[in-house]
Amino acid sequence: MARKRTGRSRPRLEVWKFGGASVADAAAVRHAVALVQAHRGPLVVVVSALAGVTDALLDGSRRAVAGDPAAATAVAATFRRRHRELAQALLPRGAARVKLMASADAQAREYEEIAHAMAALADLSERASDTLVARGERAASAVVAAALHAAGRRAVRVDAAEFVSTDGRHGAAAPDLAATRRQARALLLPLLKRGVTPVVPGFIGAGPDGTVTTLGRGGSDLTATLVARSLGAARVVLWKDVAGILTADPRAVPDARLLPQLHHREAAEVAYFGAKVLHPRALIPLDGSGIALHVRSFVHPERPGTEVSTRQTLADYPVKALATIRGQALVTVAGKGLMGVPGMAARTFGALHAEGVSVSTIFQSSSESSIGFTLPGVEADRAVAALRAAFREELKAGLVDGVSARHGVAVIAVVGRGMAGTPGVAARVFTALSASRINVIAIAQGSSELNISFVVEEAEAAEAARRVHTAFQLGKIGGGRPPGHSTDVVLLGFGRVSRALAGMAAGAGNGRIRIVAALDRSGYVFDARGLSRGRLLKLAEGKDKGKLLAGLGGRRASAQEALHEIAAHAVSRPVLVDVTAEETSDLLVTALGQGFDLVLANKKPLAGSAAAYRRLVDTAASSGRRLRYEATVGAGLPVIDTFRKLVESGDSVRRVEGCVSGTLGFVLSSLDSGKAFSEALREAMARGYTEPDPREDLSGADALRKGLILARLLGFAGATPHAESLVVRALAGVTLQQFLARLPGFDGAWRTRVAREAARGRVLRYVVIATPRGVSAGLRAVPRDSPFGSLQGTRNLLSFTTRRYHAEPLVVAGPGAGPEVTAAGILNDIHALGSE
Ligand code: ADP
Numbered sequence: 157m158a159r160k161r162t163g164r165s166r167p168r169l170e171v172w173k174f175g176g177a178s179v180a181d182a183a184a185v186r187h188a189v190a191l192v193q194a195h196r197g198p199l200v201v202v203v204s205a206l207a208g209v210t211d212a213l214l215d216g217s218r219r220a221v222a223g224d225p226a227a228a229t230a231v232a233a234t235f236r237r238r239h240r241e242l243a244q245a246l247l248p249r250g251a252a253r254v255k256l257m258a259s260a261d262a263q264a265r266e267y268e269e270i271a272h273a274m275a276a277l278a279d280l281s282e283r284a285s286d287t288l289v290a291r292g293e294r295a296a297s298a299v300v301a302a303a304l305h306a307a308g309r310r311a312v313r314v315d316a317a318e319f320v321s322t323d324g325r326h327g328a329a330a331p332d333l334a335a336t337r338r339q340a341r342a343l344l345l346p347l348l349k350r351g352v353t354p355v356v357p358g359f360i361g362a363g364p365d366g367t368v369t370t371l372g373r374g375g376s377d378l379t380a381t382l383v384a385r386s387l388g389a390a391r392v393v394l395w396k397d398v399a400g401i402l403t404a405d406p407r408a409v410p411d412a413r414l415l416p417q418l419h420h421r422e423a424a425e426v427a428y429f430g431a432k433v434l435h436p437r438a439l440i441p442l443d444g445s446g447i448a449l450h451v452r453s454f455v456h457p458e459r460p461g462t463e464v465s466t467r468q469t470l471a472d473y474p475v476k477a478l479a480t481i482r483g484q485a486l487v488t489v490a491g492k493g494l495m496g497v498p499g500m501a502a503r504t505f506g507a508l509h510a511e512g513v514s515v516s517t518i519f520q521s522s523s524e525s526s527i528g529f530t531l532p533g534v535e536a537d538r539a540v541a542a543l544r545a546a547f548r549e550e551l552k553a554g555l556v557d558g559v560s561a562r563h564g565v566a567v568i569a570v571v572g573r574g575m576a577g578t579p580g581v582a583a584r585v586f587t588a589l590s591a592s593r594i595n596v597i598a599i600a601q602g603s604s605e606l607n608i609s610f611v612v613e614e615a616e617a618a619e620a621a622r623r624v625h626t627a628f629q630l631g632k633i634g635g636g637r638p639p640g641h642s643t644d645v646v647l648l649g650f651g652r653v654s655r656a657l658a659g660m661a662a663g664a665g666n667g668r669i670r671i672v673a674a675l676d677r678s679g680y681v682f683d684a685r686g687l688s689r690g691r692l693l694k695l696a697e698g699k700d701k702g703k704l705l706a707g708l709g710g711r712r713a714s715a716q717e718a719l720h721e722i723a724a725h726a727v728s729r730p731v732l733v734d735v736t737a738e739e740t741s742d743l744l745v746t747a748l749g750q751g752f753d754l755v756l757a758n759k760k761p762l763a764g765s766a767a768a769y770r771r772l773v774d775t776a777a778s779s780g781r782r783l784r785y786e787a788t789v790g791a792g793l794p795v796i797d798t799f800r801k802l803v804e805s806g807d808s809v810r811r812v813e814g815c816v817s818g819t820l821g822f823v824l825s826s827l828d829s830g831k832a833f834s835e836a837l838r839e840a841m842a843r844g845y846t847e848p849d850p851r852e853d854l855s856g857a858d859a860l861r862k863g864l865i866l867a868r869l870l871g872f873a874g875a876t877p878h879a880e881s882l883v884v885r886a887l888a889g890v891t892l893q894q895f896l897a898r899l900p901g902f903d904g905a906w907r908t909r910v911a912r913e914a915a916r917g918r919v920l921r922y923v924v925i926a927t928p929r930g931v932s933a934g935l936r937a938v939p940r941d942s943p944f945g946s947l948q949g950t951r952n953l954l955s956f957t958t959r960r961y962h963a964e965p966l967v968v969a970g971p972g973a974g975p976e977v978t979a980a981g982i983l984n985d986i987h988a989l990g991s992e
């Protein structure tokens with residue numbers, strides 16, 4: 157089969173929209189230009205106003221009209237400066253730059269003049285407002301066109317008002333699809349044919365009288381889909397500063413997850429119900445066209461973002477996304493006369509239509525004797541007046557009891573095509589809300605069965621969204637995989653324990669665990685598909701040579717930034733594993749808010765102040781996340797597990813005593829057989845048993861932390877005492893090197909002490925004691941043949957005295973230090989989380 161022409165077939169047209177953040181400053185525009193340059197094939201570029209400009213233009217003119225003309229002057233000055241700076245940064249000296257600056261100056265001057273004129277009239281018409289605000293996109297598109305041109309791309313600016321025809325409704329115009337199509341083709345196709353890239357200001361069009369009309373806030377999305385439909389493009393890409401369309405607004409629901417794909421109708425629903433990520437009517441032009449839409453991350457263009465198409469994925473999720481419309485009022489027409497009277501609903505909505513108000517959602521009350529609907533709060537009074545007029549007769553006759561408005565409510569829409577075939581979706585929503593005492597004011601099941609919406613007090617909207625999000629496990633959506641598929645692990649700290657964990661996680665029986673990211677103090681490496689074993693080993697090798705992750709192919713970032721990035725991406729059941737020895741409390745609290753479960757080998761966050769401990773435990777509880785820390789005490793030994801099982805079986809633990817420091821155990825038991833203290837410590841260090849600075853262990857601080865963790869489990873909430881330190885005061889403040897050099901000087905004293913105890917049949921052990929009332933940690937002389945006395949090497953031993961085990965305590969003993977056993981403890985926790 158000869159397919160000679162395949163290789164030469166022309167790439168198909170795409171329409172790319174750059175949102176405000178993508179043209180916010182010179183660096184952003186350069187990045188946008190680079191993306192366009194790297195793309196082969198015909199493109200139409202649609203541009204939003206620079207981030208913040210639309211808001212500023214609107215705000216300046218409103219304030220001017222309200223009596224503060226200086227506000228408009230200030231906005232004009234900022235507008236001029238921002239655009240001039242872009243011209244200066246992006247264009248070489250010369251005519252093009254001068255022209256661009258002059259046009260920014262003119263736009264700013266005009267803005268100021270018009271705003272002042274409006275102020276003089278004390279009236280800001282929608283029409284004037286559109287004229288004022290349109291210059292945001294006009295100026296931005298001029299900058300982008302010039303920057304593309306300067307970079308060598310054949311690009312020209314084409315004003316949208318020349319081909320986007322609208323119904324002329326200022327502030328929220330609807331496009332005329334047929335006229336727009338005709339004009340767009342006539343204007344843009346010839347340019348494209350000549351290899352030119354048209355650059356179009358988004359958000360604006362022209363009304364029947366030729367004046368500029370805007371398409372409503374966020375309207376550039378709609379411009380992009382309009383152009384795509386008109387020209388028969390293959391796809392639309394909306395470049396935004398979010399990873400894509402998320403399961404909910406991340407500002408309200410921190411563990412919102414990226415949706416890899418969404419059906420057109422689902423996306424339209426989410427947009428209609430107020431998710432700012434898409435203009436509410438942006439999908440209308442694409443209806444039935446087969447044109448795919450991609451919402452992609454401007455910051456991470458290598459990632460796929462969200463595909464909006466007619467495919468159906470994530471079949472295991474009946475609900476895929478939530479959206480919230482705030483600032484609503486619920487208007488109710490109530491009365492027995494409504495029951496069974498035909499045409500009441502039609503009259504209600506007819507009256508509203510005549511008044512020019514459009515409702516967001518129609519609700520039924522449970523009693524069926526009222527009609528309710530929500531609409532923007534600012535329109536409520538008008539709607540109520542119109543309805544009272546329309547039902548004047550019925551009101552008089554007592555058939556309609558009243559028309560009232562309840563302000564300050566929000567509508568939350570729960571969206572997903574799968575809910576049509578899944579019973580009990582509404583019940584799940586309401587169970588989740590009633591469990592947290594959120595009052596549902598009204599409900600509506602969309603006739604399409606694509607959404608269920610409900611009304612709550614605006615103040616409770618964010619909490620309601622979080623609850624419903626959790627109820628449908630939307631925090632687990634990731635990479636298109638169904639729930640329960642795998643656990644994604646993010647390693648905080650990349651040292652010996654992490655390496656051991658990497659080796660084990662790849663091993664048999666651990667197929668459901670993937671390490672997707674590793675962080676250190678320099679930055680992070682991340683791959684949502686999982687870091688391969690080979691890659692992890694390479695990283696470990698590099699770390700051995702003293703390198704940091706940022707220098708090993710990672711990204712430079714703070715841990716907060718890294719987690720933010722990773723959380724925004726497609727990770728499923730993400731678990732953050734803290735294997736550092738740092739004060740990570742704040743970071744962990746943030747991570748809980750971002751949807752991570754936590755597994756700790758790091759003791760510090762649990763063994764700091766009582767308040768810090770409570771904050772961590774309470775945040776986990778209130779955000780529905782889980783916190784496990786088996787590896788903090790006794791490494792891989794089932795210490796906390798034993799405690800839990802005792803409690804679950806109805807026993808009560810009164811006291812836990814233990815030799816919990818592998819290092820101290822190793823050093824002290826070495827002394828039994830006559831070894832020098834300094835020598836024993838060096839050996840412990842060489843074997844990797846100690847903390848990076850062995851004085852952490854010798855001071856008893858590390859053992860005390862473990863004791864404190866246990867005491868807190870037992871209910872202790874008091875202040876932390878000091879541990880008995882095995883480091884003489886003289887060596888506490890010196891450098892590690894000096895410490896090691898001077899340590900042999902103390903070997904004699906240790907030898908004497910050991911010999912004295914040996915003569916009484918005793919040996920020295922470091923013992924922590926935890927009870928509900930406190931914790932202690934210190935050196936004890938114990939009988940050589942007692943459980944503690946016979947303990948050798950790094951082995952740990954913990955004895956639990958409980959109501960049931962009171963004569964003879966329950967003992968847990970075994971290896972309690974070293975990277976391998978610590979990793980095993982962590983792995984157990986991860987498995988436990990994965991199977992819950
Ligand atoms: P553009 O730069 O293209 O105009 P927007 O700023 O309008 O992009 O849209 C992105 C914003 O939408 C994000 O900052 C985010 O806070 C908000 N948002 C609300 N709901 C969602 C959602 N479900 N998914 C992604 N972003 C959302």
Ligand code: ASP
Pocket residue numbers: 175176204205210211292358359372373374375376377
């Ligand atoms: N600049 C306009 C706005 O902020 C339109 C857009 O960005 O899409 O609403």
Ligand code: MG
Pocket residue numbers: 175373374375432433435
């Ligand atoms: Mg937008």
